[in-house]
Amino acid sequence: MTDSPAHPAPLADPHLVYDPVTGDGPRNVVILGSTGSIGTQAIDLVLRNPDRFRVTGLSANGGRVALLAEQAHRLRVRTVAVAREDVVPVLREALAAEYGSGEPLPEILAGADAATRLAASDCHTVLNGITGSIGLAPTLAALEAGRTLALANKESLIVGGPLVRALAAPGQIIPVDSEHAALFQALAAGTRADVRKLVVTASGGPFRGRSRADLAHVTVADALAHPTWAMGPVITVNSATLVNKGLEVIEAHLLYDIPFDRIEVVVHPQSYVHSMVEFTDGSTIAQATPPDMRGPIAIGLGWPERVPDAAPAFSWSEASTWEFFPLDNEAFPSVDLARHVGQLAGTAPAVFNAANEECVAAFLDGALPFNGIMETVTRVVEEHGTPFAGTSLTVSDVLEAETWARARARELTATTATAEARA
Structure with missing residues (x-):
């Protein structure tokens, strides 16, 4: 980045946008x-807007080969990338079954590096919808190749903050999280100097209003019963612990260069207001839609243009109630811990994220109680300290820190499980 380290330009800035690809067509x-x-x-959004978007490549882990082949055929993509090499024969068969005898199959x-190679391919925008820190390498590849990055993989920014900041031009990243897409739009109402505070909203998850003691014996099924959003199991558990809000606080700091003490989390059960920006004159701009991720996805893919009817709008002729509550930091300590690791910087956020991923997996497997997730993550963060802080962070540093954090989290989880079995 060309700006001085003391005052870096925001990575996501609605006032700094890229021109569309030269030429006609989607x-x-x-x-x-x-x-x-x-x-x-x-993909649903793209299929409804073929005049605006054309998908040239798809990547997936490889657990849903039939769906991947169907998507490739419907979109007529050039390239399909799959992380699991063992599923390639099955993928070839599935593609052959989808395509006609005279149709050429995609490359x-x-x-492990398939998504990274695809992210650097010839296109205008890369939507990174991978879950977890494995999305870091594709994020870096897309940025280095000069692509606009529609970022739904918050973990890659969090674990590789300095690396991403070093590569990203102002405005090159368009956030796809509902909260950060909301901030992105609300920030367009003023200049950065006008911003007093970013307010990130949280649904509160399935355990809103419960005390820490109440959470001691909640089950996996309880944690997966999110009242508002339909998401994968890892993200849903992160919503139950509010780790997702902690990650979003770090992400907001990195995207918009706003200090941590000016980023607030407020509980909003209805999930209608996705986030807000408070300006120095006392005005607050809120971005609101019914809960539906196609709106933020449309912002990520289409900015600076909006995609008509991308997602449902409110019926303002019907009565509704919108509530806001302060965050209970005692029952949900994850946000305060995230602020702490965000301020430590270096590899601390990577350790926080990796330890959490391991603890969530243990919880889903029944090997760790719900409260044990944050207790274990906190201990791993404390043991890690602050190595590799500063501007010299490398991908190797991040990977080494993650490997240590995962191993240590597994050790502590095993100890907890043994102790509970004896009890």
Whole structure:
């Protein structure tokens, strides 16, 4: 970045946008994580707007090969990338079954770096809908290749903050999280100097209003019963612990260069207001729509133009109630911990995220109680300290820190499980 480190330009700035690809026709898009929640909704949006978007490549882990082949055929993509090399024969068969005898099959990329190679391919926009920190390498590849990055993979920005900031030009990242898409739009109402505070809203998850003691014996089924959003199990558990809000606070700081003490979290059960910006004159601009991720996806793919009827709008002739509550930091300590690791910087956010991913997996497997997730993550963060802080962070540093954090989280989880079994 050309700005000084003390005052970096925001990575996501609605006043700084890229021109569309030169020439006529739809905007070329690559979708990473096409068989997941974000990917499938993005494809729905594309199919409803063929004059605006053309998908040139899809990537997926490989767990839903039939769906991936169907998507490839419907979109007539050039390239399909799959992380699991062992599913390539099955993928070829599925593609052959979808395509007619005279139709050429798409190119197949396979392996751990397949999505990364696809992210650097010739296109205008890369939508990174991969879940987890494995999305970091594709994020960096897309930015280095000069693509506009529609970012739904918050983890890649969080674990690789300095690396992403070093590569991203102002306005090159368009956030796809509902909260950050809301902030992105609300910030267009003023200048950065006018901003007093960013307010990130949280649904409160399935356990809103419960005390820490109440959460001691909640089940996996309880945690997966989100009252508002339909998401994958890891993201849903992160919503139940409010780790997702902690990650979003770090993400907001990195995207918009707003200090942590000016980023607030407020509980809004209806999930109608997706976030707000408070300006220095006392005005607050809120972005509101019914809960539907196709709106933020449309912002990510289409900005600076809006996509008509991308998602439902409110019926203002019907009565409704919107509520806001302060966050209970005692019952949900994850946001305060996230602020702490965000201020530590370096590899601390990567450790926080990796330890959480391991603990969520243990909880889903029945090996860790719900409160044990944040207790274990907190201990891993404390043991890690602050190595690799500063501007010299490398991808190797991040990977090494993540490996250590995952191993240590598994050790602590095993100890907890043994202790509970003996009890």
